[in-house]
Amino acid sequence: MAVKPSPKKTPMRELEIEERIKSFSEVALGYTEDEALVEAMRCLQCPSKPCVKGCPVGIDIPGFISKIKEKKFDEAAKILKKYNNLPAICGRVCPQENQCEAFCTVGKIPGSEPVAIGRLERFVADWEAENLVLTQESGPKKGKKVAVIGSGPAGLTAAADLAKLGYDVIVFETLHKPGGVLVYGIPEFRLPKVIVEREVKYVESLSVKILLNTPVGKSVTVEEILKEFDAVFIGVGAGTPKFLNISGTNLNGVYSANEFLTRINLMKAYLFPEYDTPVRKGQNVIVVGGGNVALDAARSALRLGAKQVTVVYRRTEQEMPARREEYIHAVEEGIKFRWLTQPLRYIGDEKGNLVGVECISMELGEPDESGRRRPIPIEDSRFVIEADMVIEAIGTEANRFLLSEFKDLKLNKYGYIVVDEETCATSLRKVFAGGDIVTGAATVIEAMGAGKRAAYWIDKFLQKEYDPW
Amino acid sequence: MLNQIVKKSKLAPGVYEFYVENPIIAAKAQPGQFVVVIPSEKGERVPLTIADAFDGNIRMVVKVVGKSTADLALKREGETLYGVVGPLGKPSEIKYYGNVLLVGGGVGIAAILPIAKALKALGNKVYAVLGGRSKDQVILKDELEQYVDEILVTTDDGSFGIKGVVTDGMDLILRKQRIDIAWAIGPTIMMKFCSLKAREYGLKIVVSLNPIMVDGTGMCGACRVTINGQIKFACVDGPEFDGTQVDWDELLKRLQQYQEQEKLAFEKFKQKVGDLSWL
Numbered sequence: 001m002a003v004k005p006s007p008k009k010t011p012m013r014e015l016e017i018e019e020r021i022k023s024f025s026e027v028a029l030g031y032t033e034d035e036a037l038v039e040a041m042r043c044l045q046c047p048s049k050p051c052v053k054g055c056p057v058g059i060d061i062p063g064f065i066s067k068i069k070e071k072k073f074d075e076a077a078k079i080l081k082k083y084n085n086l087p088a089i090c091g092r093v094c095p096q097e098n099q100c101e102a103f104c105t106v107g108k109i110p111g112s113e114p115v116a117i118g119r120l121e122r123f124v125a126d127w128e129a130e131n132l133v134l135t136q137e138s139g140p141k142k143g144k145k146v147a148v149i150g151s152g153p154a155g156l157t158a159a160a161d162l163a164k165l166g167y168d169v170i171v172f173e174t175l176h177k178p179g180g181v182l183v184y185g186i187p188e189f190r191l192p193k194v195i196v197e198r199e200v201k202y203v204e205s206l207s208v209k210i211l212l213n214t215p216v217g218k219s220v221t222v223e224e225i226l227k228e229f230d231a232v233f234i235g236v237g238a239g240t241p242k243f244l245n246i247s248g249t250n251l252n253g254v255y256s257a258n259e260f261l262t263r264i265n266l267m268k269a270y271l272f273p274e275y276d277t278p279v280r281k282g283q284n285v286i287v288v289g290g291g292n293v294a295l296d297a298a299r300s301a302l303r304l305g306a307k308q309v310t311v312v313y314r315r316t317e318q319e320m321p322a323r324r325e326e327y328i329h330a331v332e333e334g335i336k337f338r339w340l341t342q343p344l345r346y347i348g349d350e351k352g353n354l355v356g357v358e359c360i361s362m363e364l365g366e367p368d369e370s371g372r373r374r375p376i377p378i379e380d381s382r383f384v385i386e387a388d389m390v391i392e393a394i395g396t397e398a399n400r401f402l403l404s405e406f407k408d409l410k411l412n413k414y415g416y417i418v419v420d421e422e423t424c425a426t427s428l429r430k431v432f433a434g435g436d437i438v439t440g441a442a443t444v445i446e447a448m449g450a451g452k453r454a455a456y457w458i459d460k461f462l463q464k465e466y467d468p469w
Numbered sequence: 470m471l472n473q474i475v476k477k478s479k480l481a482p483g484v485y486e487f488y489v490e491n492p493i494i495a496a497k498a499q500p501g502q503f504v505v506v507i508p509s510e511k512g513e514r515v516p517l518t519i520a521d522a523f524d525g526n527i528r529m530v531v532k533v534v535g536k537s538t539a540d541l542a543l544k545r546e547g548e549t550l551y552g553v554v555g556p557l558g559k560p561s562e563i564k565y566y567g568n569v570l571l572v573g574g575g576v577g578i579a580a581i582l583p584i585a586k587a588l589k590a591l592g593n594k595v596y597a598v599l600g601g602r603s604k605d606q607v608i609l610k611d612e613l614e615q616y617v618d619e620i621l622v623t624t625d626d627g628s629f630g631i632k633g634v635v636t637d638g639m640d641l642i643l644r645k646q647r648i649d650i651a652w653a654i655g656p657t658i659m660m661k662f663c664s665l666k667a668r669e670y671g672l673k674i675v676v677s678l679n680p681i682m683v684d685g686t687g688m689c690g691a692c693r694v695t696i697n698g699q700i701k702f703a704c705v706d707g708p709e710f711d712g713t714q715v716d717w718d719e720l721l722k723r724l725q726q727y728q729e730q731e732k733l734a735f736e737k738f739k740q741k742v743g744d745l746s747w748l
C-alpha cells in the first residue's frame with residue numbers, strides 16, 4: 001500500500017442532517033476497518049511520543065496505532081485497556097483537539113491535521129466490543145475493601161483499577177443507572193447509552209459491585225463507610241446546577257440544563273409516553289451558555305421538534321468553550337447563535353408560562369482573570385426575544401448532598417474537595433477524591449485520570465507505602 | 470426480597486397503603502423524609518413520604534392522581550418495585566415544644582403520622598386537625614389517636630366531624646388553646662391557607678412541600694421553590710419549610726407544568742389497562 005498519506009484526517013461518516021434532527025441516533029458513525037488503516041498510516045510512530053503527554057491517562061498512542069497498522073486489533077485493544085478502562089467513551093467525547101491531538105507531530109506540519117487519535121481509539125474499542133471478550137485477570141485478592149462513592153467516570157475508573165489490583169470494591173450510586181454524567185448528561189446522539197452500559201459491564205466483570213439507588217450520607221452513612229472500608233474514594237461530580245437568578249427563573253418553561261438533559265437521557269423523556277417522564281417540547285427555545293452542555297441542550301431541544309433554537313452567549317464565537325466539532329454539528333443542524341447577548345429577565349403570562357426573554361447586548365472589554373475579554377453590557381440595547389422555553393447551561397457547582405454529611409472534610413472556597421494533586425488524598429485519613437468534585441466541571445478523561453491516580457495511591461496506602469496523614 | 474411489596478391495602482377510594490421491604494432505608498428513615506419510587510423500568514421517579522418504618526419495611530400511602538400512582542396502585546403483594554431510593558430530604562425537627570398542632574389533609578394525614586408519633590414520644594401535647602372531602606377520605610384516624618391528645622375532623626360535605634375545611638378546625642383549637650408550633654401537610658392549596666391562618670395567630674408553621682421532582686438529590690433543580698425571596702431546592706433544603714415564607718402561587722403554577730402530557734399518559738394507560746374508577 002504505497003498511497004501517500006493525506007494531510008487531512010480521514011473523514012468520519014456521519015448521519016445525514018435530515019435524519020439527525022428527527023432522532024436521537026448517534027451522529028458520528030465511526031471508521032470502517034479500511035478507513036482506520038488509512039488513518040493509522042498517517043502516524044509517524046515518533047520515538048519521543050509527544051502525543052502521550054497530552055493524554056491525561058498516558059495511553060501508549062503510537063503503540064496501539066502500530067497494532068492497527070498490523071491489523072492486530074485485539075492487541076491494540078489490549079494496549080488501550082491497559083491505560084483506559086472506558087476507551088469507547090473517550091474516543092467519542094474526549095476534547096482530543098486540546099489533548100493528545102494538540103501534541104501530535106503530524107499536526108505541527110503546516111497545512112496538516114493531526115492523526116485522528118480519538119477516532120482510532122473509538123474504532124478499536126468498538127471492534128473489540130463486537131469481536132472479543134477481553135478477560136482481564138485480577139491480581140491475587142488482597143483481602144481489603146474499598147468504597148467508591150459515585151459511578152461517574154472517576155468512580156468507575158478508580159473501581160476498575162482497584163479491582164485489578166485485587167481489592168474488593170463496592171461502588172455506591174444514588175441514581176438507578178451507573179455512569180454519572182455519561183448517562184444523565186451527555187445525549188444519546190453523541191454517546192449512545194448502550195456503549196456506557198457495555199463499559200460498565202466490563203468494570204463489573206472485574207468483580208466490582210455496583211449498588212444503585214444508594215445515596216451515601218442517607219441510606220448509608222459516612223460513619224458506616226469509614227468504619228467498614230479500608231479506604232474510600234469520593235467521585236460524586238459537580239452536580240448542582242447554577243442559575244442566572246434573574247427575575248422569572250421559576251416560570252414554567254425555564255430549565256437548568258441538568259434537568260432538561262436528565263429528563264431526556266436518564267429518564268428517556270424523548271420516548272414519552274412509552275416512558276413515563278414528560279419534558280416540555282418548546283417551539284422557540286433559547287439556550288443560555290457557550291459550552292458543550294449548552295450545545296447538547298440546544299441539539300436535544302431541536303430533536304424534540306422545536307421550530308427555532310437559539311443559543312445566546314455573552315461572548316463571541318472565538319471565546320466559546322464548546323468543542324469545535326460539536327459547534328459545527330449544531331450549525332449544520334440549524335441552531336442559531338446570538339453572540340454578545342445576555343438575558344436580563346424572563347417574561348411570563350398569567351399562568352406562569354414563559355413567553356419571552358429580555359436580553360441586553362454586550363461588548364468585549366479588557367481581558368478578565370480567565371484571560372478572555374470581559375463582556376460588558378451596552379446601555380440602551382435591551383430587546384425581547386419570544387420564547388416558550390429557556391435552558392440555562394451556565395455551569396454547575398459542588399453538590400452538597402454528600403459533602404454536608406462529610407464533616408471535617410477540607411473544602412476550598414468554592415466548596416470543592418481539597419486534595420493532594422498527585423495522590424488525590426483528602427484531609428481525612430484513608431479518604432481520597434477525584435473528578436469534578438475536586439476540579440469543578442471538567443472532562444471525562446480528566447475525571448478518569450484522577451480515578452486512576454487515586455487507585456494507584458490507594459494501593460500504596462493500603463500496602464503501607466504511603467501515608468500523608 | 471429488596472423492594473418487594475409485602476403488604477398492600479386500600480384505605481379509601483383511590484388511596485392505598487404499601488409496606489415495602491427495604492431494611493437499609495427502614496433503618497435510617499426519620500419523620501419528614503421521603504423516598505423516590507420508580508414503579509417499573511420505564512417509570513418516573515415518584516417522590517412519596519415515608520409514613521412509617523419498622524422491621525425492615527417502609528410504609529407509604531399513595532393517592533391515585535395519574536399514570537404513575539395508578540401503576541403503583543395496581544401492583545400486587547409479592548411484586549417488586551423497580552427502584553426505591555432514600556431516605557431523602559431533611560428530617561423534621563423533632564424536640565420538646567410544648568403544645569403542637571398537626572394539620573393533615575387527604576394523604577397528608579399519612580405524612581403527619583410519624584411526626585405525631587415522634588413528638589408524642591418527647592412529651593409534647595399533640596393536637597390534630599384531620600381533613601378530607603368526605604368521611605372515607607379521613608384516613609388513619611384510629612391509629613393517630615394513639616399519639617394525639619385531641620383530634621378534630623373536618624369534611625367538606627359534613628359527612629364526618631365538622632362541616633368545613635381544616636382552617637376552620639385550626640380556628641377552633643387556636644381560639645381556646647395556646648399552641649407553640651404547627652405542622653400542616655396536605656394539598657398545596659390547603660397548606661397555603663393553613664399558613665395564612667397561622668400568620669393571623671402569629672403561629673410558627675412548618676409545611677412539607679411537594680413540587681415536581683426528578684432525581685431528589687439536588688442535581689436537577691426541578692423542585693425549586695421560592696422561600697423568603699430565595700430559590701431553594703425542596704429535595705435537599707426541604708421538603709419542610711416555614712409556611713409563612715413560601716411563594717405559594719408560584720408553587721401552584723409550577724405543579725401544573727406537565728398537565729397536558731400527564732393527561733395524555735393517563736388516558737393511554739387507561740386504554741391499556743381498562744377502566745380504573747374502581748381503584
Ligand SMILES: Cc1cc2nc3c(=O)[nH]c(=O)nc-3n(C[C@H](O)[C@H](O)[C@H](O)COP(=O)(O)OP(=O)(O)OC[C@H]3O[C@@H](n4cnc5c(N)ncnc54)[C@H](O)[C@@H]3O)c2cc1C
Nearest residue numbers: 150152153154174180181185216236237435436442443444
Ligand atoms: C451535558 C454535558 C456534556 C458534557 N460533555 C463532555 C464532553 O463532550 N467531553 C468531556 O470530556 N466531558 C464532557 N462533560 C463533562 C464530564 O461529563 C464530567 O467532567 C465528568 O462526567 C465528571 O466525572 P465524575 O466522575 O467526576 O462525576 P459525574 O459524572 O458527575 O458522576 C458522579 C456520580 O456520583 C453520583 N453521586 C453523587 N452524590 C452521591 C452520593 N452521595 N452517593 C452516591 N452517589 C452519588 C451521581 O449520581 C453521579 O452518578 C460534559 C458534561 C455535561 C453535563
Ligand SMILES: Cc1cc2nc3c(=O)[nH]c(=O)nc-3n(C[C@H](O)[C@H](O)[C@H](O)COP(=O)(O)OP(=O)(O)OC[C@H]3O[C@@H](n4cnc5c(N)ncnc54)[C@H](O)[C@@H]3O)c2cc1C
Nearest residue numbers: 516517518530531532535536537538679680681682724731
Ligand atoms: C416530597 C414529596 C412527598 C410526596 N409524598 C406523597 C405521598 O406520601 N403520597 C402521595 O400520594 N403523593 C405524594 N407526593 C406527590 C406524588 O409524588 C405525586 O402525586 C405523583 O408523583 C404523581 O404522579 P402521577 O404520574 O400519578 O401523576 P401525574 O398525572 O403525572 O401528575 C399529577 C400531579 O402530581 C404532581 N406531580 C407529577 N409528577 C410529579 C413528580 N415527579 N414529583 C412530584 N409531584 C409530581 C403534579 O402536580 C401533577 O399535576 C409527594 C410529593 C413530594 C414532592
Ligand code: SF4
Nearest residue numbers: 055090094099100118
Ligand atoms: S483518552 Fe482522550 S486524550 Fe487520551 S488518547 Fe484517547 S482521546 Fe486522546
Ligand code: SF4
Nearest residue numbers: 043044046051104105
Ligand atoms: S505524535 Fe502523532 S504521529 Fe507521532 S506517534 Fe503520536 S500520533 Fe503518531
Ligand code: FES
Nearest residue numbers: 685687689690704
Ligand atoms: S429533584 Fe432534582 S434537585 Fe430536587
Ligand SMILES: [Mg+2]
Nearest residue numbers: 513535536537
Ligand atoms: Mg406522572
